[in-house]
Amino acid sequence: MLTNVLVSYGTTNGSTAEIAEVIAEVLRKDGLTGDALPARSVPNAAPYDAVVVGGLYAGRWHRDARRFARRHGKVLAERPLWFLSSGLLAPSASERDIPPVPGVKKAMVRLDAREHVTFGGCLREGAKGWVAGNGKCGDFRDFDQIKAWAAWIGQELTS
Template identity: 50%
Template sequence: MTTKVLAAYATKNWSTAEIARTITQVLRDEGHRPEMLLVGDVVGVQAYDAVILGSPLYEGRWRKEAHRFLRRESAALSKRPVWLFSSGPLDDSASQGDVPPVPAVHHALIRINAREHVTFGGCLRDDTRAGSPKRS
């Protein structure tokens, strides 16, 4: 049975969008029907069988629009399978093993009964100015 999956994400410099795009492609290759949307473009999650939600980390926090999405959709999210992901550590900690979710994401994980959280390493883009690292 194919599953309609929403891959919703917040982003600043588009690296998190690349993670969401990769997840979407893997789901498509496995026979599911994924749709990838910015969290601000999601009208609701009722039409989806499952949801994957991700955001970059800035100073140990998800982006505000990702938190707004979680608050707005928490009742609907708690009724379907949900997976969360974060992107952002620039060191090799994400490749060395599981990185626990930051506190606010951990609380959301419990509140909506999400299946799992994964942290992916962040990246510096070529257009990042020296002295002001940008993660996404």
């Protein structure tokens, strides 16, 4: 049984970090070890049995998530792997499947990732980044959807 799961993420304003923490929490409730860590702070992915990598969706993944996938590619290709994107500032992420951006799709193929999902994002007043200036603030994350996806990953790993 695969029990030690890394949930690694790249984030600018903390929204994707919060999603990663929820995923790790659900995995822990399912009896797994779930560590949510910033992608740039993971020195070695080898101690983990499975990995979830998340990055901000804004036409491409967060730089830290992209670098993580490249730096740890050999290890990731040998483990169950899932990708997530967050940051879509509209309710449509909860209403339909949003495909990965081209760079993430290439990484999925290269690393044989099992699945990609796009979740809505959250942009608070005063956030950093170019998107923050366009007035699209709001929280579009569906935590029931996020928890259900995490529980499905937990079932995949324990069955």
